[in-house]
Amino acid sequence: MSLFKVSGQLINVFVSPKSKNDEGKEYGGDHKIQLLGDVPMSNGESRKDMITLKVHDIDQVKDSLGATVTAPISAFAKGSQITWYIPKGSQISVEAA
Numbered sequence: 001m002s003l004f005k006v007s008g009q010l011i012n013v014f015v016s017p018k019s020k021n022d023e024g025k026e027y028g029g030d031h032k033i034q035l036l037g038d039v040p041m042s043n044g045e046s047r048k049d050m051i052t053l054k055v056h057d058i059d060q061v062k063d064s065l066g067a068t069v070t071a072p073i074s075a076f077a078k079g080s081q082i083t084w085y086i087p088k089g090s091q092i093s094v095e096a097a
Helices: none
Strands: 004-015 031-040 046-054 068-078 081-085
Touching: 004 046, 031 068, 046 081
Parallel strands: none
Antiparallel strands: 004 031, 004 068, 031 046, 068 081
């Protein structure tokens, strides 16, 4: 179970490029989605922000561009950067357009 959920308009689905690290280990090639949503501000207005998330089951959303989707997310910190991700086995819900 995830503590947080994010909702937004699905604006992009793509595969990250593959590459190799210094030790020769391959990484990348992951399916990712980009969601655009509203972030409330202290003055009562909102701003648009985008989040990119790795998706383990792309079939859940691959044909849903433009639709509003909700995904459970978790996070981990590496240095001063926080990385958000969809936990394995989690279901993404798609609102009918």
